[in-house]
Amino acid sequence: MGGHEEEARARACLTAVVRPGDPWLGALLAEHGAARVWAALRAREAPPPLETEEDPTDEERALQRWRGWAHKSLAVDADALLARSAEAGVRFVAPGDPEWPGRLDERPGGRDCHGLWVRGHGDLRNLCLRSVGIVGARAASPYGEYVASELAHGLAERSFTVVSGGAYGIDGAAHRAAMTTGRTVAVLACGLDVDYPRGHAGLFTEVARHGALVSERPVGRTPRAPDFLIRNRLIAALTSGTVVVEAGRRSGALNTAAHADELHRVLMAVPGPVTSATSVGCHRLLKEGRAVCVTGVDDVVEQIAPLDELSTMGGPLPVHTDLSAETARVLAAVGTRGAGTAGVARASGEGLEQTMRSLGLLAAAGLVERSPTGWRRPPSGRS
Template sequence: MGDEDEVRARVCLTAVAPPSDPWLGAMVAEHGAAPVWSALASGAPPPGPADSPPVEAWGNAARRWRGWAQRSGKVDPDRLLDASAEAGVRFVAPGDPEWPGRLDEPRGSRLCYGLWVRGLGDLRNLCLRAVSVVGSRTATSYGAHVAAELSYGLAERSYTVVSGGAYGIDGAAHRAAHAAGRTVVVLACGLDMDYPRGHAGLFADVARTGALVSERPVGRTPRAPDFLVRNRVIAALTPGTVVVEAGRRSGALNTASHANDLHRVLMAVPGPVTSATSVGCHRLLREGRATCVTGVDDVVEQVTPLDGALVDEGRPRIDADLAPETARVLGALTPEGAGTATVALNSGGDLEGTIRSLGMLAAAGLAERCPAGWRLPGRGGRRGHR
């Protein structure tokens, strides 16, 4: 089966199975999505060794498999892709140029079958330099102010702010980041609907420069467990997560747990000791699970060693998140600068591809224009290099 069959199978899996199921994720990682979907659609047992026990002996896994198989008959990938395109939604699968590289890390390889994306921003490019900012839906004025200040400052330094689109801290973070730069909204429903409805205008604004992301296909309304499932995507897309406010049972603590599990940097903002919405942050700090941050400089200091920006002698690290062509263009840049044609020649690429890569690198804060053409960003500048 070819790549097209694999992508279509992943499209179908998003419509019938939960993205967080570890058994199915391991099966897809081992056999590929196409054989797994073929078995589901035909009512056959799961792919596995010839001497494996019959599926009836697998208990709860067998029940889940039969349920997915029953739902598979209602899925038409062509119809689903056409309906998505009409809603301005595209499907991004592992291996696509737009697929975020961080989802391919060892602990992220079974995170998603694929992502549905809406918006003009390139998701991989958006996530090259990104920080997740999350917190309580019942934010205080203090929390909303801090979230806005952090997000605006990060966006000014060419970091994309990732959050969950909810009321409270999420909304404050998205609005501030959009005002100064770009943001990514990770939703728990199909991208043809706005949830919460009060953020419809915000989501439309974000789509013009950033992106909205979901593991759920169009037409899917959110259920309570879906919000916890999508939190792991928020944590996985960036090298670091900041919890601004979180109550004792806040969903933001779930995002924090995913960040810890994925070995991402976890940060928390302290609040008044009398505030119920800061209890979760204080617990993260007390237990040593998070680093205390009080401003944008603290956040940048924590994530800069991990975001591929600068290493020894001011040279940028060729980050695994970059596409190979873009990585070669980055490697051809110098602090002094060179013309586009020279960069193309030194990177071994054509002029059109080099221009495209330079645009992506500039948006990610890894390249900047100069009198000579294009160069590496300087230390201590607006982009927050340290």
């Protein structure tokens, strides 16, 4: 078994025993590797000591967590977990995998995501290259659902992937509208075979076709209340920015604000009638200066564009930290006039197969396009 595969397998198993977002575990994995940590848990050994970072100050509570993980780890059958996942069409994506979203490696806090379960046709890394989160109240008003739909539709049309939480209300409206013109990603708080909420089972099937479903939880896992808050963090982490369309006074969507801050993402809020309880949260974000006021697609694009690594096209070749070296070379070989695939391959120095794969990725991300004269960069100014 190869090193990476073993690591990924251990990380997949860890999702069955730990709560997502544990920074101590992130440090342990970074220093010792997941296989070693997993083996220590299974053998009921003490946690390997951290040398690069301070060990958790409150050691007793950390050790309690460790013992809990160790206890649960005994019940995990790696082969069965992966088989059951595969059966449900769910794959595991670990850091270093081609599909791992580069954004998650950005500091701070990126390391807190230890691995992702993914279901659907889309390539997650690719889907997230140019993406916006749209979140909001489950008990949305017709106004909120209308605005969420308009935004999602328009952003998807402009090649932004719409990332939301799969819930009723704003989330559902955003996913549905995005799929009419483009791509969407649903970040769930439960296992990807669980279909929570029930009424969205059909929606999730559609999302899998038009993008991807993502979760930090393994198949079979039903959602619990704190999971939804952790899920919001992942939405912020996967996107350039998040729009809160409607949120009541204590909406969970508001905690996306804290995450966006922490992760240096743009937070946007849509205003609404001051007489509407579902806009109170949005107005609070605006009053406190924590969110930027957006009223339509143009506003969102304007806010996201400077941060979006894909928006600098047309100028000198940008450093696409999120692209593989091969794909970056292929991108560099594409001009504004158009060239055939073979020509691009020759110019890039990559093989034909790699070139085709990279061009597909780049086209999906809106970085290159097919024209009558062949592959070319889209005219600048278009985004």
